[in-house]
Amino acid sequence: MNWISNVVPPKIRSLLRRDTPENLWVKCPESGQLVFHKDLEANLMVVPGSGYHMAIGAKPRLASLFDGGDFEEIAAPETQSDPLKFRDIKRYADRLKENRAKTGAYDAVTLAFGKLDGLAVTVAVQDFAFQGGTLGVAAGEAIIAGMTWAVERRTPFIIFTASGGARMQEGMFALMQMPRITVAVRRLRHARLPYIVVLTNPTTGGVTASYAMLGDVHVAEPGAVIGFAGARVIEQTIRERLPEGFQRAEYLRAHGMVDMVVARPQLRDALARLCSLLMRTPLGAAA
Template sequence: MNWITNYVRPRINSLFSRREVPENLWTKCPECGTMLFHRELAENLQVCTNCGHHLAISPRDRFAALFDNGIFKEVTVPEPIADPLQFRDQKKYPERMRAAQKSTGEKEAMLVAEGEMGRTPIVAAAQDFSFMGGSMGMYVGNAIIAAAERAVQTRRPLVLFSAAGGARMQEGILSLMQMPRTTVAVEMLKEAGLPYVVVLTHPTTGGVTASYAMLGDVQIAEPNALICFAGPRVIEQTIREKLPEGFQRAEYLLEHGMLDRVTPRGDLREELIVILRMMMNQPPAVMGDLPAPATPPSAATGEPASPEPQARG
């Protein structure tokens, strides 16, 4: 009986038991419903291969695809006062911060880096919508100022990728103060004669739209990105009227003169290289000779697949 219990039954169970399948191997496109394999989606820069819908992409993954060989150096951002208002709703503000840091692996909602894109030295800043909705707090304000100061110091253009739900309510008026602070940072670039290019991604709303996100020398957006101050649902409830189809989406804003271009993510690097070299009075780049971006990171591990390490500041 021991032989049957200890050997035969476990052997039978092992033959008929279901094999464990790792989670997060597939992602469902929210637009068309297609199930997308994680490696295929990562290789396509988080863009649906069936309908072209642009899913969210982290700043680190974006920079890996933007900079030559995926190599960049982080720019140091001054740390603001933690929890200045001792804010608490259902949770304390520090608890929400720790949860966001754990889920994203990032310190805050904006990453600033410098490197070369098509052999063109640039400074870049990108917001992370998965970090508390990419909300604009004191750290984001410090990050934009640090990016602008670094761009002026090194005589490089600044490229900013916006993605935010607006100001961070846990920091109250201190969050709203980042609107004039970041506007002054943009003026530093303009006084130095350096290009400031904004790429608006889905979604860019609230106080971010009302400040640095709409002050670029060139305004580019990703397809179907929601770009607004107040959202369409709020406007409909206020005016009690049905809004036009596609209202406040990138293509609608392009038609009405608020944007210069709507560019798919896969074409964005080459377009930025052309625009920045033109604005910096540099000769056109020979695209075939440009260093390639890094191989997109694996969606399963989140680690760069390229053998070239990312430099960290």
């Protein structure tokens, strides 16, 4: 109890109390720094002091990438939501409903088409907030549809990966998306169109074992965890201590698996230069 609750009358007490939104301040997981949420959003969810890259939703990421924040969302093909009628603690169909309500998206992959420094590009974004960004039938069909769209319209294809791997609730149906997307990547190559992969935190499992490592250029965000199996599983298997920074973006760049590590605020300019170079189109040219 304090003097406000003991002495101040209830009506005055209600005037003194101010409700503070829960997300007004955000604590950096790395440095412990408290950041005003609006400042964090303005910096694309990158903590200004430490440079720590927090998760960012698909729509804000797309808005930060395209000219003027304008883009056309591409409808993904409809798929069977629960091919195995899977159930663990709860039904898989119920999990999908919860994730759709939480993210506002049909599945883990959002497709968009628009201009990047005047050049038309097709973009896919995996959202880790949707079932851990896992790859299922719907996500696989969306990525293939995006690549097909890019081939038909002769645009570069950029994908932002963030995933825990294949979706176990869909079993082999999920695993089969890996070779199917690999075939779609071959179509991009045959059409001589750029395929650029932006690896974000985390990109793991079957996604890393397939299309995430098939790009013409691999760009990673700072500090992103990129790998197949988890570091703890690897240590237990080989019974050795792993090097410092193992599976981080900077470690992979130093060992030749990633071409560039680019901070999120500079990512748009870097991708625009890459697309311009690979498409042999001057920056700012109208598509």
